Amino acid sequence: xxxxxxxxxxxxxxxxxxxxxxxxxxxxxxxxxxxxxxxxxxxxxxxxxxxxxxxxxxxxxxxxxxxxxxxxxxxxxxxxxxxxxxxxxxxxxxxxxxxxxxxxxxxxxxxxxxxxxxxxxxxxxxxxxxxxxxxxxxxxxxxxxxxxxxxxxxxxxxxxxxxxxxxxxxxxxxxxxxxxxxxxxxxxxxxxxxxxxxxxxxxxxxxxxxxxxxxxxxxxxxxxxxxxxxxxxxxxxxxxxxxxxxxxxxxxxxxxxxxxxxxxxxxxxxxxxxxxxxxxx
Numbered sequence: 001x002x003x004x005x006x007x008x009x010x011x012x013x014x015x016x017x018x019x020x021x022x023x024x025x026x027x028x029x030x031x032x033x034x035x036x037x038x039x040x041x042x043x044x045x046x047x048x049x050x051x052x053x054x055x056x057x058x059x060x061x062x063x064x065x066x067x068x069x070x071x072x073x074x075x076x077x078x079x080x081x082x083x084x085x086x087x088x089x090x091x092x093x094x095x096x097x098x099x100x101x102x103x104x105x106x107x108x109x110x111x112x113x114x115x116x117x118x119x120x121x122x123x124x125x126x127x128x129x130x131x132x133x134x135x136x137x138x139x140x141x142x143x144x145x146x147x148x149x150x151x152x153x154x155x156x157x158x159x160x161x162x163x164x165x166x167x168x169x170x171x172x173x174x175x176x177x178x179x180x181x182x183x184x185x186x187x188x189x190x191x192x193x194x195x196x197x198x199x200x201x202x203x204x205x206x207x208x209x210x211x212x213x214x215x216x217x218x219x220x221x222x223x224x225x226x227x228x229x230x231x232x233x234x235x236x237x238x239x240x241x242x243x244x245x246x247x248x249x250x251x252x253x254x255x256x257x258x259x260x261x262x263x264x265x266x267x268x269x270x271x272x273x274x275x276x277x278x279x280x281x
Contacts, residue, residue: 008265010173014258018166032155042105043145045128046138052130056120059091059099059129064117066102068110082140083110089129091119101129106144107137172242173258176250180240182276183249185209187228187235188219208237208251227252227270231277238273 066087088102099121111117111133118132134141185208191200206222226237242248250258256266 008177009260010170010177011258011260014173015170018169022162022166029155029159033152033159043142043149046134046141046145049128049130049135049138052122052128053120053135056122056130057094059093059119059121061090061092062116062119063090064088064113065090066113068113070110071106082106082108082144085111085133085137087111087113087131087133089119089131091121093121094123103129103131103134105134105137105141107133107140109137172248173250175242175244175248176240177259179243180250181243182272183239183241184229184236184273184276185239185251187226187237189235206237213246222251225254227254227256227273229270229273229277236273236277238270238276 064087066085068086069084071082071084084104084106086102086104089100091099091101093099101119101121120130188207188209190205190207192203192205193200204225206224206226207219208222208226209217210220211217222237229236229238237251239249239251252258252269256269261269
């Protein structure tokens with residue numbers, strides 16, 4: 001049966017439901033991606049420091065200042081202590097000029113700031129300095145920065161996948177709304193069991209039977225409470241199926257909040273569903 005409410009549109013509540021999660025989680029996800037991106041530069045720098053040490057010039061009159069503090073970063077699962085170094089260096093280059101540089105890195109041990117590390121630098125300043133303390137902490141630095149780079153990449157993939165899923169859902173609803181045909185599916189209602197009392201709770205799970213092209217039936221779950229229609233002792237859910245792709249369908253919720261329909265059109269839709277139940281299939 002063709003869905004006849006051509007003027008129907010997806011409601012603001014429908015779009016709000018989809019994008020509210022993005023609005024809440026968006027800043028967090030962006031921050032995680034940004035963190036991974038910031039650590040990518042550190043990861044690359046660690047890999048490039050060997051070239052600075054082998055090809056660069058060793059600095060003289062090195063002085064160091066800064067802070068070293070213990071931490072348990074996420075990468076260690078709170079089990080391994082890392083030491084966060086935030087150091088500033090003063091040194092003289094090959095021409096005797098006084099130079100300044102800074103470096104942040106993590107290691108498995110604390111550096112003694114009362115001593116001075118060895119520093120190498122490129123004559124053209126084309127790369128950051130290489131510091132002996134940081135070179136000795138190469139493994140810890142690669143683990144820490146590499147972990148955050150992987151987290152950033154994983155979050156980025158999840159963001160794109162989530163956006164694709166959301167946009168695909170919107171397109172599915174639009175297609176079904178514009179050309180969909182009404183379809184009923186037999187409902188299966190299962191009450192949830194209260195784990196404390198062992199009795200049935202008032203909360204129920206809703207499923208419906210879908211016939212596959214192979215002729216087999218599968219049970220699909222509906223999140224929330226669907227619009228239920230009864231025929232005798234059997235309940236049915238009402239939905240729209242895209243005639244151009246029978247695998248694409250939507251199931252109406254009890255309140256029909258997804259659609260911008262008047263109360264009159266909602267009543268007509270329910271009546272059409274009841275008429276469909278009486279139509280021989």
